[in-house]
Amino acid sequence: MSQWESWSAFWDMGGAAFFVWGSYGLSFALIALELVLLFQRRKDTVRRLLRWRRAVGKDSSKRNGDGFAPAMESEQ
Amino acid sequence: MLSTFFAVLRRDLLLAWRGRADVLVTLAFFIIVVCLFPFGVGAEPNQLRAIAPGVLWVAALLACLLSLHRLFAQDYADGTLEQLLLSREPAALWVMAKVLAFWISTGLPVVAIAPAMALLLDLEQGGLPVLVLSLALGTPILALLGAVGAALTLGLRGGGMLLALLVLPLFVPVLIFGAGAVEAELSGSGAVAHLLLLSGGLAGALALAPVACAAALRISTD
Amino acid sequence: MTNPERGRSLLRFASPQHFYPLAGRLAPWFAAIAVVLTVIGLWLGFFVAPTDATQGQVYRVIFIHVPAAWMSMFIYLVMAFWSAVGLVMNTRLSFVMSQALAPTGAMFCFVALWTGALWGKPTWGAYWVWDARLTSQLLLLFLYFGFIALTRAIEDPRRADRAGAIIALVGAVNVPIIYFSVQWWNTLHQGASVSLDKAPSMATTMLAGMLVMAFASWAYTLAVVFWRVRPMILERERHTEWVGAELERQARISQAAGGRA
Numbered sequence: 001m002s003q004w005e006s007w008s009a010f011w012d013m014g015g016a017a018f019f020v021w022g023s024y025g026l027s028f029a030l031i032a033l034e035l036v037l038l039f040q041r042r043k044d045t046v047r048r049l050l051r052w053r054r055a056v057g058k059d060s061s062k063r064n065g066d067g068f069a070p071a072m073e074s075e076q
Numbered sequence: 077m078l079s080t081f082f083a084v085l086r087r088d089l090l091l092a093w094r095g096r097a098d099v100l101v102t103l104a105f106f107i108i109v110v111c112l113f114p115f116g117v118g119a120e121p122n123q124l125r126a127i128a129p130g131v132l133w134v135a136a137l138l139a140c141l142l143s144l145h146r147l148f149a150q151d152y153a154d155g156t157l158e159q160l161l162l163s164r165e166p167a168a169l170w171v172m173a174k175v176l177a178f179w180i181s182t183g184l185p186v187v188a189i190a191p192a193m194a195l196l197l198d199l200e201q202g203g204l205p206v207l208v209l210s211l212a213l214g215t216p217i218l219a220l221l222g223a224v225g226a227a228l229t230l231g232l233r234g235g236g237m238l239l240a241l242l243v244l245p246l247f248v249p250v251l252i253f254g255a256g257a258v259e260a261e262l263s264g265s266g267a268v269a270h271l272l273l274l275s276g277g278l279a280g281a282l283a284l285a286p287v288a289c290a291a292a293l294r295i296s297t298d
Numbered sequence: 299m300t301n302p303e304r305g306r307s308l309l310r311f312a313s314p315q316h317f318y319p320l321a322g323r324l325a326p327w328f329a330a331i332a333v334v335l336t337v338i339g340l341w342l343g344f345f346v347a348p349t350d351a352t353q354g355q356v357y358r359v360i361f362i363h364v365p366a367a368w369m370s371m372f373i374y375l376v377m378a379f380w381s382a383v384g385l386v387m388n389t390r391l392s393f394v395m396s397q398a399l400a401p402t403g404a405m406f407c408f409v410a411l412w413t414g415a416l417w418g419k420p421t422w423g424a425y426w427v428w429d430a431r432l433t434s435q436l437l438l439l440f441l442y443f444g445f446i447a448l449t450r451a452i453e454d455p456r457r458a459d460r461a462g463a464i465i466a467l468v469g470a471v472n473v474p475i476i477y478f479s480v481q482w483w484n485t486l487h488q489g490a491s492v493s494l495d496k497a498p499s500m501a502t503t504m505l506a507g508m509l510v511m512a513f514a515s516w517a518y519t520l521a522v523v524f525w526r527v528r529p530m531i532l533e534r535e536r537h538t539e540w541v542g543a544e545l546e547r548q549a550r551i552s553q554a555a556g557g558r559a
Contacts, residue, residue, distance in 0.1 A: 224464070224465075224468055238448060241440070242444040245437045245441050245472075246468065246469070248476055249479035284471070288468055292461065295460040295461050295464065
């Protein structure tokens with residue numbers, strides 16, 4: 001804590017709290033969002049592929065033109 | 077080899093001549109966009125004079141962008157493109173011919189009418205030769221870069237917006253040097269450097285874009 | 299699919315089947331490295347690095363701003379690299395890699411712009427100035443959007459891969475040209491009125507914090523890309539036996555987890 005006299009001085013950032021915490025806040029919010037979307041996508045892909053596999057059947061799973069719709073998320 | 081080039085060029089020019097209404101629409105679009113600006117920013121002559129080079133260049137750029145989808149669409153629809161790609165001729169060559177025909181039918185009329193539009197915006201007459209020269213050097217670059225985008229978005233739903241998103245960032249350097257040339261000429265610092273950079277850009281685009289465009293066409297018609 | 303003659307060489311990881319488990323194993327490690335480095339970097343940045351003499355505390359945005367800007371440019375280059383590899387060597391995995399990189403690159407690009415704006419307001423009095431660096435960063439964001447939009451708009455993955463690779467390469471060729479032209483334009487229009495070049499002479503601890511944060515974002519990018527590549531591989535390889543086995547395994551895991559919960 002050599003740079004700061006107190007925690008409130010730290011949170012105040014020399015009067016620039018909005019700019020500093022706004023920067024870090026959005027950055028970490030975006031990172032969190034990216035991670036959430038990533039894991040949602042993984043779960044979603046596994047679920048859709050499993051459903052597709054069971055629908056197509058294990059013997060004919062090598063068939064092409066199988067009516068599988070690829071994911072269409074906005075972010076991913 | 078050159079006979080293919082001229083055959084494709086002649087055919088495309090003939091097609092453009094038959095569909096000259098399209099060309100006129102491009103030209104009318106250019107004129108209307110330029111005429112919109114005084115309504116938007118006010119008709120104060122000094123202000124118009126100051127923004128004239130940029131306005132003319134942006135309008136020319138948009139006119140090029142909006143006609144780009146025509147470049148390959150017809151040939152793609154009727155199978156000519158596949159025939160050309162199957163032929164033994166180097167694809168970059170006839171791509172160049174098609175882009176040249178496209179530029180002659182859409183870019184050249186814009187270049188030709190630009191001085192008249194410049195007078196509407198009260199651009200100083202000393203800047204007119206540089207304006208025409210910069211457009212004549214810059215619009216072929218736009219056509220060449222745009223051809224790559226048009227080839228990549230061939231036959232896609234919503235291809236028009238996608239094409240704009242793909243090529244507009246690439247158009248920025250051309251816009252900077254094109255409009256900058258006119259401004260530099262008018263401010264007395266001379267436009268030679270700008271025009272040389274535009275020529276260099278044109279040479280680079282002529283060397284690289286047809287190859288990239290040919291590759292893109294192969295991918296899109298596969 | 300499997301290439302027994304390639305044996306144990308590193309090249310076998312070019313096959314999706316071998317890369318899939320490798321990515322799964324590596325991702326948590328890089329995520330852990332990213333967390334540790336972020337903590338160290340932020341500690342250096344907020345508690346060790348001194349207050350800047352001219353800018354006060356606002357400059358502490360630098361520890362996220364500069365690494366994000368670096369990463370956004372670096373990721374685009376890596377994307378173009380994998381695109382070139384994919385086009386030349388015809389390896390599907392390279393295309394998947396470049397597409398998995400794009401969203402993270404765009405995110406870093408946006409973070410760099412956002413933090414730059416918030417830093418600019420107290421320092422130069424405006425959220426946005428048409429400075430060469432800010433402007434080329436904005437154009438880079440548009441290049442990312444173009445790549446993402448194009449690869450998402452094409453349904454046939456083969457075509458999407460190659461079309462995306464072409465536009466990534468065209469963009470990479472244009473990035474230096476854009477930067478140069480914007481700089482040229484900027485010196486003409488703005489002169490020296492707003493100069494972002496007067497970088498404060500940096501204390502060693504500031505530089506250290508920045509570098510640690512840069513390594514943290516690098517590790518984060520690797521972790522996220524590995525995690526993003528895995529479902530993409532599953533989707534593309536869904537016709538193969540090993541994906542079938544992997545899916546069943548995943549289903550068992552989630553069932554077991556659901557049973558316990």
